[in-house]
Amino acid sequence: MSLKRPLELFLPLLALVLSCMPEKRVFYPPLSEQQLKEVLFASNKAYGEGKATEVVSMLEPLIDRFPQGPLKKEALKLLAFSYFSLKRYEKSSLYFQELLGSFPESGRDKSITLQAIRSFEKAGETHKIPPLAEGLLKTPLSSEEKKEVLKILAKSLGRINPVKALKNYELLQKEGVSEARQEAFSLIEECSREQLMEVEKAFSNHPFGVLARITLARLHLKEGQPAKAFFALETLRDKAKEKGVLNQWQKAWNDVRTEVKSQVLRVRMFPDGKRGLDFLKGAFLAGGVFGERVPWKMRLKFERSPEDTSGTLLFGVYGFEKGIKGLLELAKREGLTELALIGPGGERLKEVVSKAAKAQGLEVLRLGPDDKDKKEKAKGLLLVGEEKDICSVLAQGEGKGPKVFVLLPKDPSGLLRVCGRYMEGAFLACPFWESSTRDGVREFVQGYRSVYGESPSFQAALGYFEVIKALDPSFRSPLEDPFLLKVTRGSALELR
Missing domain, CATH: 3.40.50.2300 (Response regulator)
Structure with missing residues (x-):
């Protein structure tokens, strides 16, 4: 039987297996100290002349032949910096990682740490940045270096720890970095509900905290809860104006208006008299009869209730x-x-x-x-x-x-x-208690007094919250x- 056919099948399979095997680094005996110094001298000269490719070609084949010590430290540094110059950030990041891991004292060298931070950012390895950047910020830095480190640190923290990231953006604003505010706002708008609540707590009387509350209102709207969004936004207008985020508030308010389509609500009406009138007042307030008091306009159809109910x-x-x-x-x-x-x-x-x-x-x-x-x-x-x-x-x-x-x-x-x-x-x-801290009560009482010049009764509150409940079935009335x-x-x- 001829062996030609089996070999034709075996050789491609062998080639495939070999191609899948991990590449092994070949280890050679160490060079003499004088030889290593000569290589480093030539590499430093090439790097100084902007010839990063030559540095890589000279050092990388020999890096494993450097014994652990100052010479290898210098070689790793040159390779890390050279690959960064060549915009090969993943390779640069690998050598910076080896340099900092094998020679921890390198972290005290500002030039190395700063370039390592840049390399990790470019390579997308942002989780490695915070400890280096936070340590670097404790050392003397020029104004521009400080701004750069703060910006990289803020971005690296981002989704991991928004509160810490925002504190760095706040420092950037104090350093006069104009784009820091918008970058911080973008981060807040991408936060999860839990993160937004943390931001609101950490920055309660700050533009970041107000924007977090506005963003939470937007989440309510996305979840089909326009009433929750309304109550979250209604009391924020003045604070948003004070803290310079009125535009963001207005956009959210307009979104609520857009989301709530024109509709007819059938609301049970109480008998004539003061109780019935108060109920109507509350319902009109919630239905958008009074302009910007709520961000929607609704048509209300009241159906008279035949029974005469006593207060109890x-x-x-x-x-x-x-x-x-x-x-x-x-x-x-x-x-x-x-x-x-x-x-x-x-x-x-x-x-x-x-x-x-x-x-x-x-x-x-x-x-x-x-x-x-x-x-x-x-x-x-x-x-x-x-x-x-x-x-x-x-x-x-x-x-x-x-x-x-x-x-x-x-x-x-x-x-x-x-x-x-x-x-x-x-x-x-x-x-009903008009001084309650329950969700929605304060907003209702303020709106009612503003429009009618008097404190609301229970019937007025009932009319108001029945309309809100009809608008948003998920809303839990404070009167329940x-x-x-x-x-x-x-x-x-x-x-x-």
Whole structure:
């Protein structure tokens, strides 16, 4: 059988295998010290004359024949610098890495460290830059060198540590580098949500922090949450103007306007009278009737509600049971085991309170007008009703001894003004509190006062947030949970 055919098949396979094998560096015996010095002398001369190619051709074949020591250090340095001159940054980076690794003292040489930083940047090995650059910044540098190092360091940190990067951009701005501001802004706009929150915290009263908040608003918009974006932007306008990022704010605001298409919203309208009017005022404010107050324009169609709701029942729709539950949890936390319930209402009120009390392991006694002795002995009073009824109970002195827990159908500001002196230490639950720190409340209250010249009622807040909720189903209205407060020195403090 002829061997020609098997050889024809075998030889290409052998060639393929050999081509895949890693290249081995050949090691030769060391040259004499005099020979090495002569090679280095010639290489230095060639480098000084701008002949980097000659340096590489002379030194690279011999680099492994240099013994560890000053001569090899000089050879590595020449190769690293020469490859950089030839714009072969990956090779330059390799030799700088070997130089700094084998001879750590090289890091104290400003010229070597600075060129190594440049080489690592060009080679895309930015993770190697920060320790070198941070060390270099602690040494005397010229103004131009400092600017260059700060810029390279800021870019290298970029996505890895935006806060540190921005601090370097801030230093660059102080050094008069005009483009540093825009580069910093571009970095912020590329940050993740978590990074933006870190930037906002680190630069709370700085243009970088304001831009981070604007960028977070843009993220809300991308996620289909225009209401969140609106509330994030609404209170930022003045701050954005003050910090010089008004253009960025305006673009984000316009994006919200563009994203929210013209639409008709059907909103349930409450009965005529002041409550219905307040509801309309809030709805108009949220619907964009008043120009730039919100960045959209909406057509609202109100459908009249046939039932006439009392204040307490109205609160029942928006948190009555949650309000009771919250107050009873507070009572248990205060060490009470039973409460005396005082207020209007029939079996529905009794049923809700009894169910919530049972869940908390509390006993609630329903007291009538003739149960004065029981009132005086009670360690806790649960008051439900309108302001005048609650004030009447408190003013008579029933609220002085026992701990008082009050469920209100509206903002407690009026109650505090009238009989706040009887309420020290009392706990309140209400459907709306205009001084709350909850998301969206402050923006709504400021806008309402600006447009109407008065403080909003619960119905106004309800109209406002129902329109926002209809616009953005993902939006969680601050009215979904009751506001729990404690009266301290005549003022109400929000508990949660």
